[in-house]
Amino acid sequence: MRPQFEHVAVPAGQSWALLWRELPDLPFLWHYHPEFELTLTLNARGQRYVGDDLADFDDGDLVLVGPNLPHTWSAQQRLDEARPMLAIVVWFSRDWLAGLIRALPELAPLWALATGAGRGLCFSPSTARAVRALLPGLHDRDAAQRQPLLLEVLLLLAADAEARPLASSGLGAVEADQQRERIGKVLDHLHAHFHEEIAVDELARRAALSTGAFHRFFKRHTLQTVLGYVTQLRIGHACQQLIQTDKPVGVVAEQAGWRNLAHFNRQFRAHKGVTPREFRARYRTG
Template sequence: MLNRRLDDAIPFQWHHHPELELTLTLNSRGQRFIGDHIGSYDDGDLVLIGPNLPHSWSSTEKIDPDKPHVALVMWFRPEWARAMTETFVELGAVTAMVERASTGLKFTPANAVRARPLIEDLFTRPADERLLCLMQVLNILAQDSEADPLASAKSVPAAAGSDRTRIDRVLDYIHLNYASSPSLTELADVAALSSSGLHRLFRRHTQLSITDYIMRLKIGEACAMLSASTRPIAHIAETAGYTSLANFNRQFLALKGMTPRSYRQSFQKAR
């Protein structure tokens, strides 16, 4: 569990982990990035993210400028959720929700409002009471048949296997260093594999080439900066790891279906 309170901003930081993550975001507006999903969030946004699905948030503004951005984050293993539902048949719907969360789920405003006070209360409880509180929250959310899937199915990582440690090392390295465009040789050393072995491993787990995966991370960071700042587009391209503005514009258009300038203008019109 994490009660994250940030005065300046929620920073863009790609990461992944084997646990499911339930995040309630308060007093904040911005964008969330989950797999290949990019969407706007507002106060009370409640999302469940599946295991090993890369994600990040990036804030654009506070709702109350005198209070911090708040993210109430809860992690739990899918195995724990399944064990709970096997023990308590009344929680059977939770297993189905966990499976649906492989692409990320955004809960409806009505259910987010219903769960919010329980989640806020959960963070005030002693450790021995938090489990029961979390089970109550999950049981409520499992009834939300209209929760929206976020990422596409092609973003869902492959099921864990004997090589999960290798791919996690590679993904962690990429998430920290993608702006410098790490080479295949560099990443193969991280994985302790040949270049061809890494290529096969990466495809099997992410359904993407390493080049395409890194490109998506760079464009995701550029989207966060375009929506949250007035920095020149050339500077944003450079920060995201592009040495060529023309290449940045071409890849952005191919992935987002619009130019960086048009993307920024779409957020300016919405404000």
């Protein structure tokens, strides 16, 4: 499944968006967007996908995902069957964060938090408990009263020395500048066509750059080469297919973009530390 671009709508008169999502289960919706996303998941147990990272999650899972990093949660098990699953989601832009720090230099630690979120961040149990006690309070406050509470939460996250990155590298950490639209066109194309042969000349044309300038441009904005970026997308897709389908490994490899099964096996083991079959068996037995 290709990751889908998601348009995040910020309500008029507000600078960031809040989603209070109650569901009987969490469907697999592989997607990305240019906003940061902070998600607290309650009364649910399942799998979390962030970039090329796949992990089990439990009640109280707390994750911050950076711009354009593909992600989703998938769960069918509720801890309390009498209540729905709840995902509390906060979306905010890099521009919003930059404006806060310009106006309030005391918030400078949030830059380090934003940088780490490029790979996705999962927080320590103690921080997750502290945020769990605060974040639901956003629901019953008006827009103005939510601001100090969100800042308190973000500063708690920034102070968590035990926060750990999820994806093996950031997939699309885009600077908040006038070139966002240009890199956005390139990333949209890669997310839609990662399973195909990627022509760098075509990407350069979309960015209106020479091939040499495009290589430098792409690495500056994503901290990766085009090949490295595409490989991460393909590995993430392969992980999802191995867990959620019974397709043969060869079919998974081909649909993710590999034409050579041996090369896929080597690449997968290099990124995940196990073979595709071992990876599937580990999650099936779990």
